[in-house]
Amino acid sequence: MRGRKAKFQIEVDDNGCYNVTSHHVSNPKKAKVTVKRGKKMTIPRYIYEECFGEIPEGMVVRHKCDNTNCINPEHMELGTQLDNIQDAIDRGRTTKGEKNPASKITTSIAKEIRELQGNISIKKVAEKYNISVTQVWRIWTGENWEEAI
Ligand SMILES: [Zn+2]
Numbered sequence: 208m209r210g211r212k213a214k215f216q217i218e219v220d221d222n223g224c225y226n227v228t229s230h231h232v233s234n235p236k237k238a239k240v241t242v243k244r245g246k247k248m249t250i251p252r253y254i255y256e257e258c259f260g261e262i263p264e265g266m267v268v269r270h271k272c273d274n275t276n277c278i279n280p281e282h283m284e285l286g287t288q289l290d291n292i293q294d295a296i297d298r299g300r301t302t303k304g305e306k307n308p309a310s311k312i313t314t315s316i317a318k319e320i321r322e323l324q325g326n327i328s329i330k331k332v333a334e335k336y337n338i339s340v341t342q343v344w345r346i347w348t349g350e351n352w353e354e355a356i
Contacts, residue, residue: 215250215278221329222340224277233275254278255285267291273298274341312338320346 216229230240232250239247248256251268258280262268269290272282312320316336323332324347333340344350 217278219279220344222272222274223279224272224274224282225279226274226276227278232278251275251278251283254280255283269294312336312342317346 214229215227217225217227219225227250230250240250240253241247242253249268251270252262255268256262262285265287266285267288267290268283269286270277270282271284272279273294274282320332320336320343329340329343329347332343336343
């Protein structure tokens with residue numbers, strides 16, 4: 208990014224998501240950057256405008272990858288606020304099970320999943336065990352199932 212533009216530190220994951228480590232992107236209240244004329248906008252919105260130009264009135268930036276911490280412009284699309292609300296509802300439904308990974312996998316499966324790290328793609332692992340990519344990621348990073356390390 209050029210000149211005085213905001214700088215972000217990112218980590219690219221197996222999904223191609225640019226996970227921001229320097230800002231709280233997924234918290235829209237904190238994740239505002241000040242752009243020209245003191246205008247504030249959320250980071251994904253800022254990135255989108257940098258890449259694709261101005262966002263039409265009433266439109267919001269949505270994540271195709273469902274990773275709100277991601278600023279890969281290719282993972283973004285425009286939608287309406289209503290789409291976003293629907294997404295949030297759908298996500299609420301799915302994260303209920305996700306918050307408690309024990310409901311879906313056991314320590315031995317977590318161990319198996321850990322052993323697959325580096326051998327097959329994160330998406331394949333998620334499909335194989337019918338869990339979300341995020342869950343696989345958490346197992347791989349040791350965020351969940353530390354006992355399986
Ligand atoms: Zn992404």
